Amino acid sequence: MRRNRGSEGIRRMVRENAIEPQHLILPLFVEENLDARTPIKSMPGVYRETEKSIVDIVKQADAAKLGAVMLFGVSHHKDHTGSDSMRAGGLLDRMIKRVKDACPDTVVIADACFCEYTDHGHCGPLTKDGRVDNDATIENIGKQAVIAARAGADIIAPSGMMDGQVASIRNALDDQGFIDTPIMAYAAKYASCFYGPFREAAGCSLNKGDRKTYQMDPANGDEALREVALDIAEGADMVMVKPGLPYLDVLYRVKETFGLPTFAYNISGEYAMLKFAAEAGALDYEKAAMEMMMCFRRAGADGILTYAALDVARQLNK
Template identity: 55%
Template sequence: MFPTHRPRRLRNHPQLRRMVQENAVTTSDLVYPLFAVPGEGIAHEVKSMPGVYQLSVDKIVQEAKEVYELGIPAIILFGIPEDKDNEATGAWHDCGIVQKATTAVKTAVPDLVVIVDTCLCEYTSHGHCGYLETGDLSGRVLNDPTLELLKKTAVAQAKAGADIIAPSGMMDGFVQAIRQGLDAADYTDMPILSYAAKYASAYYGPFRDAAESAPQFGDRRTYQMDPANGTEALKEIELDIAEGADMLMVKPALAYMDIIWRVKQATNLPVAAYNVSGEYSMVKAAALNGWIDEQKVVMETMLGFKRSGADLILTYHAKDIARWIQA
């Protein structure tokens, strides 16, 4: 073979390397997460996520305008309500914080795609993603009663102007229940981005600071997936597709690129990778200490997600990535 075949021949010039590059990250790949809180003029930095803020609706609108001007096509909204209760009222009430933020953003930046996280953990007083069995301190959520709350939440979010519903609670049958609720409310064209393979991960820690959604007892292992399992993810996506999912998500992303690849190979639907809070914060901490080149590490990671098959990447790095691409 050698010296006839010399792969280095195609690496000799920057432009040549660019010409034969197999994958590329563009701003069209990106979705930027935002956290909405009640009040006005609020921009509270999340201590464990440098550069990420809890924002009041007026600040969310400002951020949405900046995101759109950077060429990022979409945001995903999470909400922190003023009050929490066992019924997750803030999730499905017409005046819920995500509903207010959605309407404000769509009024100010109508061409920006607004994805809404459709879950209950930020809104329940116990921090779990649905109804709990009475007196159960293990965190076991009652599946079917929770589906009714998710239906109400999705319809309220659609009424507020959301472009995509993204259920993340990993309840059995949640895609079907939400699809039925949306269709019954005449939102048949509303797409569902299902958190189809969401793992019970230690990488979520900083997010729970940002969303103020840590469970008050127990954990979420009775409904989120075991990190040891891969084939189970294919079962989950098969069920969600059958129930009407339009797009699929794998969360987290960095330690689950094999799952992204397997999901992409198993379906012809768009696949999203969520570059979660812990992944973001580790990079930020190392960069702030001068241990790594932040831009190079982030862009290499994004290329890894694309190479593994991701069509969309939800990432807190999105604005920086857009600026780096433009530069």
């Protein structure tokens, strides 16, 4: 076996997987009424962007030839339903327009959910007993998706794990003439503690409770395949597994079973582990990030959503 590993040239020749900038998708946070971009403490190197500075960073993503950017709003207009995200002129609408105006060729993925816009932090309005109202949420998510598509979003990515959300979005988009807008479904999204830093970043920590009634139990693998099958039947064009690293087995099974364009979300906690380990001198951030990306590719990911996207692309473009 060692003969095929004898030199960099031979290793390169027999390498089974490759990572290119187009495989990387950069998630970005946009906060309204913010004077200057603000560092996120739990995610070194990641910022809350202003509605102006977002353009600079998307231009960097464009120049680095990343596959896409995904936008998350940090709202100052929160209410019970997250209505700001369902109205023209709201943050969701404005940030997508701003990015598409500045970089029309950049693929913009709109995260479709309500947790960044609700005052209680859940992914949809609550019933009297404090649970998320699934059916009210999927009606609203269709409205939100149309706002995003009308603003210029190239792909709609529902992340709330509500039953029926993909079908609801597909119907709403088709109704309004957005028949060519694809849906990237967060098909298998787990109730993970690795989201911690994201909640700080997006300002969507829960007042009380957890997301276990709608996000998946980390103990389950077969259930992920049922979730993905349902989303595909409802019209998903691409699927995602989230989180990434602790769920590579799920990613592999999803890609093997369905063969759709399949994405992994290398989430905030995974990024933070790398950054803080590097700061402590325990490992080399650049090498570790590159290895991680290659492992996602080996496990079957067509693309990776990662906060390290620009760092990895810079290494690749060197």
